[in-house]
Amino acid sequence: MAHAADIxxxxxxxxxxRFERNxxxxxxxxxxxxxxxxxxxxxxxxxxxxxRLIAAxxxxxxxxxxxxxxxxxxxxIRGLLITTPVIGATKIQRALQLAIAAPDTIFIVDHEANVRxxxxxxxxxxxxxxxxxxxxxxxxxxxxxxxxxxxxxRAITRYARVQFVGLQSYDGQAAHTAPFTAREVRSxxxxxxxxxxxxxxxxxxxxCPLVTGGSTGTYRIDSAIDGVxxxxxxxxxxxxxxxxxxxxxxxxxxxDFEQSLHVLSTVxxxxxxxxxxxxxxxxxxxxxxxxxxxxxxxxxxxxxxGDEHGRLDLSQSTREVRVGDRIAFVPPHCDPTVNLYDQxxxxxxxxxxxxxxxxxxxxxx
Amino acid sequence: MAHAADIxxxxxxxxxxRFERNxxxxxxxxxxxxxxxxxxxxxxxxxxxxxRLIAAxxxxxxxxxxxxxxxxxxxxIRGLLITTPVIGATKIQRALQLAIAAPDTIFIVDHEANVRxxxxxxxxxxxxxxxxxxxxxxxxxxxxxxxxxxxxxRAITRYARVQFVGLQSYDGQAAHTAPFTAREVRSxxxxxxxxxxxxxxxxxxxxCPLVTGGSTGTYRIDSAIDGVxxxxxxxxxxxxxxxxxxxxxxxxxxxDFEQSLHVLSTVxxxxxxxxxxxxxxxxxxxxxxxxxxxxxxxxxxxxxxGDEHGRLDLSQSTREVRVGDRIAFVPPHCDPTVNLYDQxxxxxxxxxxxxxxxxxxxxxx
Numbered sequence: 186m187a188h189a190a191d192i193x194x195x196x197x198x199x200x201x202x203r204f205e206r207n208x209x210x211x212x213x214x215x216x217x218x219x220x221x222x223x224x225x226x227x228x229x230x231x232x233x234x235x236x237r238l239i240a241a242x243x244x245x246x247x248x249x250x251x252x253x254x255x256x257x258x259x260x261x262i263r264g265l266l267i268t269t270p271v272i273g274a275t276k277i278q279r280a281l282q283l284a285i286a287a288p289d290t291i292f293i294v295d296h297e298a299n300v301r302x303x304x305x306x307x308x309x310x311x312x313x314x315x316x317x318x319x320x321x322x323x324x325x326x327x328x329x330x331x332x333x334x335x336x337x338x339r340a341i342t343r344y345a346r347v348q349f350v351g352l353q354s355y356d357g358q359a360a361h362t363a364p365f366t367a368r369e370v371r372s373x374x375x376x377x378x379x380x381x382x383x384x385x386x387x388x389x390x391x392x393c394p395l396v397t398g399g400s401t402g403t404y405r406i407d408s409a410i411d412g413v414x415x416x417x418x419x420x421x422x423x424x425x426x427x428x429x430x431x432x433x434x435x436x437x438x439x440x441d442f443e444q445s446l447h448v449l450s451t452v453x454x455x456x457x458x459x460x461x462x463x464x465x466x467x468x469x470x471x472x473x474x475x476x477x478x479x480x481x482x483x484x485x486x487x488x489x490x491g492d493e494h495g496r497l498d499l500s501q502s503t504r505e506v507r508v509g510d511r512i513a514f515v516p517p518h519c520d521p522t523v524n525l526y527d528q529x530x531x532x533x534x535x536x537x538x539x540x541x542x543x544x545x546x547x548x549x550x
Numbered sequence: 551m552a553h554a555a556d557i558x559x560x561x562x563x564x565x566x567x568r569f570e571r572n573x574x575x576x577x578x579x580x581x582x583x584x585x586x587x588x589x590x591x592x593x594x595x596x597x598x599x600x601x602r603l604i605a606a607x608x609x610x611x612x613x614x615x616x617x618x619x620x621x622x623x624x625x626x627i628r629g630l631l632i633t634t635p636v637i638g639a640t641k642i643q644r645a646l647q648l649a650i651a652a653p654d655t656i657f658i659v660d661h662e663a664n665v666r667x668x669x670x671x672x673x674x675x676x677x678x679x680x681x682x683x684x685x686x687x688x689x690x691x692x693x694x695x696x697x698x699x700x701x702x703x704r705a706i707t708r709y710a711r712v713q714f715v716g717l718q719s720y721d722g723q724a725a726h727t728a729p730f731t732a733r734e735v736r737s738x739x740x741x742x743x744x745x746x747x748x749x750x751x752x753x754x755x756x757x758c759p760l761v762t763g764g765s766t767g768t769y770r771i772d773s774a775i776d777g778v779x780x781x782x783x784x785x786x787x788x789x790x791x792x793x794x795x796x797x798x799x800x801x802x803x804x805x806d807f808e809q810s811l812h813v814l815s816t817v818x819x820x821x822x823x824x825x826x827x828x829x830x831x832x833x834x835x836x837x838x839x840x841x842x843x844x845x846x847x848x849x850x851x852x853x854x855x856g857d858e859h860g861r862l863d864l865s866q867s868t869r870e871v872r873v874g875d876r877i878a879f880v881p882p883h884c885d886p887t888v889n890l891y892d893q894x895x896x897x898x899x900x901x902x903x904x905x906x907x908x909x910x911x912x913x914x915x
Binding site: 270295298489494 | 556558559560561592614615617634635637638640641660661663664685687690691692693694722816817818819820821822826828829831832833835836837854855856857858859861873874883885886889890891892911912914915
């Protein structure tokens with residue numbers, strides 16, 4: 186397939202020029218700040234993108250789940266950090282196999298029973314030591330920073346087959362807090378508690394080389410904090426409607442990165458006054474309170490029309506829309522939209538330069 | 551894997567006893583009414599389920615998209631009806647290949663230019679005749695019933711490589727109209743127009759053997775209508791929170807079918823007052839205004855907590871919830887939830903009897 190016009194719809198399309206600028210911008214910014222860059226692959230689930238990020242300077246990739254990590258490891262990606270605890274005997278056995286194949290993988294924990302289970306499983310594999318970071322609680326998962334986290338760090342040092350490596354310090358609410366000034370207050374507050382916890386841990390003689398966190402919304406804020414060692418943004422590669430609205434330091438819009446991701450659709454029916462496209466609940470995630478936005482057609486508004494369809498009301502429009510016309514949309518939220526597709530069409534201008542498998546799509550286990 | 555306790559979460563699980571009763575109930579009801587049964591496979595996207603429905607008496611399967619049809623045809627399913635028009639030269643070429651492999655496939659059209667394109671493409675394959683049904687407009691896609699549809703039926707008869715077979719008469723809004731009496735008014739009105747259109751067409755000497763439509767919500771209503779030949783329900787195999795609320799002829803709940811589909815999750819973190827499960831926007835579709843419902847735990851309420859997580863507030867509960875506990879949920883809306891998973895675990899009691907590939911998952915093209 187050479188031409189974008191031949192892409193079968195509905196399809197996920199990335200504009201390579203914009204994508205490459207997004208990658209270069211983030212990598213250069215974090216390099217200049219002296220922070221490690223471990224971008225979160227839950228956004229793209231695509232080994233080709235992970236490879237490109239590593240080529241730009243990333244130290245590896247965060248992943249949300251063990252099954253994602255297995256896919257990326259099988260594709261040769263190293264420097265994996267799994268940002269969800271691994272719970273249950275069967276998954277812990279899989280985690281051991283992963284650690285044998287990719288020994289620098291970091292797992293997170295938030296209670297001692299899980300540490301004990303991981304250590305016990307590792308005992309069956311002499312020489313294997315699991316890298317553990319403690320997940321700090323800022324509203325979703327984890328253990329409270331401060332004394333509880335310190336106690337858990339101490340506990341980890343008592344087990345022989347696990348090694349404490351640092352703190353997972355992700356405040357999910359901070360990423361989308363608007364405006365920028367409120368985001369700054371929230372993220373700075375959370376990460377200050379992470380850095381304090383690091384100090385408490387190191388004061389006891391336990392090394393804590395890693396404090397990792399941050400997001401596309403907070404990378405400027407978080408990378409300015411001494412003691413934070415690493416930033417793990419995800420959405421900046423693609424962006425979406427929501428991230429476009431969170432506001433920057435000097436603007437109501439968020440301009441740090443470009444909208445590189447689109448869903449391409451086709452008009453498949455033209456009842457009187459309507460254009461119906463072939464993209465509905467199975468083509469876009471619906472977890473945000475606004476619909477997809479047609480690209481370069483501000484006079485048209487998308488309305489959900491079921492699992493397979495979207496509706497554009499033409500009754501107030503003078504625009505000609507015909508069956509077969511192709512309309513691109515900016516998705517409301519990139520991560521769960523990407524998770525609906527098996528591949529991304531990588532496009533430069535009208536040319537398809539690659540079709541990248543979303544190899545970890547659906548890998549939530 | 552023998553035991554349900556070993557299923558890695560998040561996972562899609564079907565209760566086989568309930569599923570089998572749902573299939574038997576619908577098949578027996580439509581058989582008694584003398585209507586053909588062509589269940590919509592966009593709900594399950596699973597060839598194993600299509601095979602079981604055909605074994606129960608279905609004449610084939612509706613599918614929403616060409617790429618779904620290709621998957622089901624490759625798995626040996628025949629009697630396919632594609633309920634979305636096939637638009638664009640590349641897809642029309644694929645439609646021809648499908649019609650060669652599965653000659654009884656029915657395609658839908660709603661304007662003559664598409665008929666002309668299909669006919670022209672078929673000319674390259676001597677002996678191939680495409681079966682076309684006209685999609686009637688009841689609010690989403692299609693051509694208005696009555697004179698416009700009649701004119702299109704006449705137009706179809708002027709092309710040599712296509713054959714008019716009937717009317718696709720699906721009123722998507724009717725399926726979820728509540729209460730039952732309002733649903734009855736709406737669906738009866740729509741299908742009366744379809745049956746009138748059939749009469750107009752047959753009065754001109756054009757045979758119209760097929761009038762197909764209906765849904766899990768309207769099958770009782772639609773199957774009572776003379777001139778409707780076939781019912782195409784989908785969700786009855788699984789059910790979901792929304793269908794549970796549409797009301798029956800004698801009740802506010804809808805009891806015709808049993809809730810057979812669940813999403814199984816695991817508690818992965820227990821911050822103070824909270825249980826966090828491993829199922830969020832990537833584990834459930836979010837297109838309905840209510841969250842997933844925990845099975846057999848009416849005291850707990852699920853709250854969305856992002857792409858990968860859900861939150862159960864335990865602050866008002868005396869229930870013991872521990873990390874590692876498994877909690878099943880009824881999804882708000884079955885079709886787009888199924889579309890997130892690669893497989894369905896088919897469970898009877900505590901035993902996994904099968905792991906069925908959702909082979910057409912993501913096939914929206």
